[in-house]
Amino acid sequence: MRLNDITRTTGFRIGLLFLVLFSVTSGAVFAYIYFQTYGYELNLIDSALARRAKVLSQYEPATLIQEIEEGSRNDTTRREPRGLFNANGEHLAGNMNGLPKAPFFDRPFEIEVTNPGGSRRVLRMLVHELPSGQFLALGRDMHDLREFHELLVQAMESGGALVLVLGLLGAAALGHASRRRIDAVTRAIRRIVHGHLSERLPAGGSNDDIDRLAAVVNNMLDELERLMREVKGVSDDVAHDLRTPLTRLLAGLERAERRAKTSDEHAQAIQSATEEARGLLATFNSLLRISEVESGARRQGFTSVDLTRIAQDAVEFFEPLAEENGISLRLNATKPSELVSGDAQLLFDATCNLVSNALKFTPKDGHVVVETRHVGEEVELAVRDTGPGIPEEERDAVFRRFYRSEKSRHTPGNGLGLSMVAAVAKLHEMKLSVGDAAPGCRISLIGKRVTASGQS
Amino acid sequence: MTKVLVVEDDSATAAEIAATLQDHGCTVECVDTGRTGLVRAVSDAFDVIVLDRMLPGGLDGLGMLATLRGAGIDTPVLILSALSDLDERVRGLRAGGDDYLSKPFEAIELAARVDALTRRRSRSAEPESRVQIGELEVDLLKRTVRRGNRDIDLLPREYALLAYLMEHAGQVVTRTMLFEAVWNYRYDDRTNVIEVHIGRLRRKIDADGEPEMIHTVRGAGYILRAP
Incomplete structure (x- = not known):
């Protein structure tokens, strides 16, 4: 069986259709979950930044520097860098070296920085202008969230590939199976057409569409076979039962031809021949009448x-x-x-x-x-x-x-x-x-x- | 002499019908299309028209019949058809036919029916209340039967049989005609049963010593006539 044949089967096409439908819906669900989760996480980070800025901005300037320095010392992995800068952007305290160029105050944005170790990281930043004119910059490493994002995309890609491969295989298997069933049915029909009227369409036993169709066709074949047998039986019977009176008729006429001398004898022969023929006609009429009735008209x-x-x-x-x-x-x-x-x-x-x-x-x-x-x-x-x-x-x-x-x-x-x-x-x-x-x-x-x- | 118009497209069948009717003493004219049939039926006075149900060309048997009746011509029509269906019979009679015979039919059957139609035409003046043939007398209103001075008691079917025979007195009535007229079913070869019914009737009509009035016509049917 060629691959081309399989792709043309209804089974394969339905399989393919389902694959597409499944991919689209699962992609949509996936995207929805992804954006919801990502947005939620980002929201958590942003509100943490805002809260920190609010807390720090309430300190006295001296305690503020102290607080920032202490926080920086604890932040050894630089996951939450912070810094205090004067109005000119010069560094006053904290483990953030320069004031990042903020597009706006009090609204989180992302920048890319190079750590002292050389690794590049993405930071979520918030810059707050203190009443004293100083700038407070707070950051949050986005590494975790990025990792989550990458993991999710990866999972989607590999899962998608898996669905695609399995789906295609499934569709092909479906196509192959239905193709095989149809082929078996086709072969059976060919044999029937060639005169094996006792042949029946194969049934898979699962009572599916093809089985039901096969059952109907098989019933039709039963009836056809019965009718064929009957027709054959009838024509045999007709031939057999009409031969006797025809033979009698012929014998009577031949005898009359050979032996009848007087016109009385001839008349006698003609009369018995007429009666015989009338009987035959009656038989034919009865047969025709039966078949007229059987036609159902x-x-x-x-x-x-x-x-x-x-x-x-x-x-x-x-x-x-x-x-x-x-x-x-x-x-x-x-x-x-x-x-x-x-x-x-x-x-x-x-x-x-x-x-x-x-x-x-x-x-x-x-x-x-x-x-x-x-x-x-x-x-x-x-x-x-x-x-x-x-x-x-x-x-x-x-x-x-x-x-x-x-x-x-x-x-x-x-x-x-x-x-x-x-x-x-x-x-x-x-x-x-x-x-x-x-x-x-x-x-x-x-x-x-x-x-x-x-x-x- | 009875003049019969035969409208039949099959020449062999037409010849057969013509021969049968000529043997029966009719003059026969054959045409093979509904159109010529119509022209002939309108222009000449026929006693009976024998009309094939299926005809070639635009006008078939029933069409011709309808046109004929539409033109006010009431010549009795016997419809012939290869269709033995009861519905066909009803349709034929409804279209204005007077009798219906399905092919194949026997010569005697055709002749008897043509006779019956001719007779109907020559007589159908007003409904009679009494029919008398010889010394046999039937009162159609009181439904009583007398032969000479003898009252005859008949069962309803026997009376119906006798009435039909009287109506067609002097002419051959086939078993088929009797069966259709008296039992109202189509005939299906129950010859000997009709014979028994006639036998019963005959025993009542023709009592011992009286001359026979109901005669059997061999291979055909029955005839009632004055002795």
Whole structure:
């Protein structure tokens, strides 16, 4: 990985931004503390000088000289030099050799002096004019404060350098890490693009931004993979299930071509071919309808639909057929209306498919009950029968297109009825489940209840 | 003879429709754009217009229909569409269509619907209160049914079925048409169930020994006619 790549990563840039922000704020804080401390120290020195000048100026001239001389003797390191000068600036007493050129009286100023040892020092000075016309000069060595100042500046420089180096390294590390994550994700995406649809984006496990994004993309991939599998399954099933009637159709026509002699025989062949083709067309229509439902476009036309009304219509529609087959078909609704948001036509179709299925598998003298009820915020429409039931292991499979269980292989139907129900359930975000009614099975659709405006 | 105007841009489909309707005894004229369709519909008296929903050029099926109705021409219109959506049907009927058929459709279905539209036009004078076919009599106000001297008791759906059959007496009514008219849902291939309903109705209308009035037309639907 080139350095150039790292500097372009978001991680590095954010690291850099933080470094700059941190440097500026810490510099400002540092400067503030520095000026405050320095000013405070200077203030201490200045007020000490002023106090000393005030004390000395109250002495009698004779005691003053004595006092200055004594103070000078004690000040061996010349940290606090002092001197008394006459009006002409000639030295009268003290360890200060000459009257420094003061720009003004009674206000502290700084001068540089050379000590007898040869070392140069900075002094904070105050010159006071005594009532006698003499000048009193007081000094304070600034060495300590200077040292403090230098130390502080040094600390700031080295600390700054350290922050800069560490910050840059940190930013580079951040950049490198994010670059590596992105590279790993990019590689995974490339593999997916090349057809390895089972590949997933790597997650770092820290649930950070990239992880969250990767999780979303992975979910999308799961769904895509499932859909791809389904599409493949469907086209396999379509091919397989349409081949049989097509073969039959072709065989019938060929046979007629070879053997049919009379026009009656021809008519017979044409009629059975037409019926076969009509069946094929119906199968295609069902498939198209399922895929139309699955496309979700019909969700736009959703209105509030009464499930009980739908169930009632379906029961009424199938009742004569049930009676003919010696089965009792009835509606069991706990309430006169159960509203959901949906497409009445599709919900009716789905209910019809369920009822039709139930009637198909329920033996004579059996019962089929269509139930609607609500549980809390949910509404359930269920069709219960006293047929043979659906074995546990087949309960998911029955919703696949063209799935025919062993028991249903010899009953009429194209194996698309329950697929349609599943598609309608999915469109309505309803939970579709197959349960045991012992004996028989109970297929239920559970959706969210909506309330008619103003009512509960 | 019934004159039909077919507005359909796909020439193969148009030929198919024309052949079906000609076999059915209609004279058919085909045009392939909404504009020429409009011109023809305005300048000549047709009994029925079969109109494709999607047409090339500026004027599509619904646009042409709206213009036609705007011009005060109330020739019955059967809309054909590849869009099987329920909304499409509603939109088509709202735009002034009289019936709606989604492709692919069977020839017999088209013929039966064109028949029904022609019939509606020739009859729709004022709402009748009584319909009589042969010795079968329906009182549309009291909702009572008699055959000869025999009162017939019908369930509401059976009555609705019979009323529709009576309204279209003497012409083939397909199962799809019955289902849409009586149950108000779109048809989704529940052939044998409709058959059972008709069977029930038939047992009540055609009692033992009486000549049959409700006949099954093989592969198509039903027809009610005087024996």
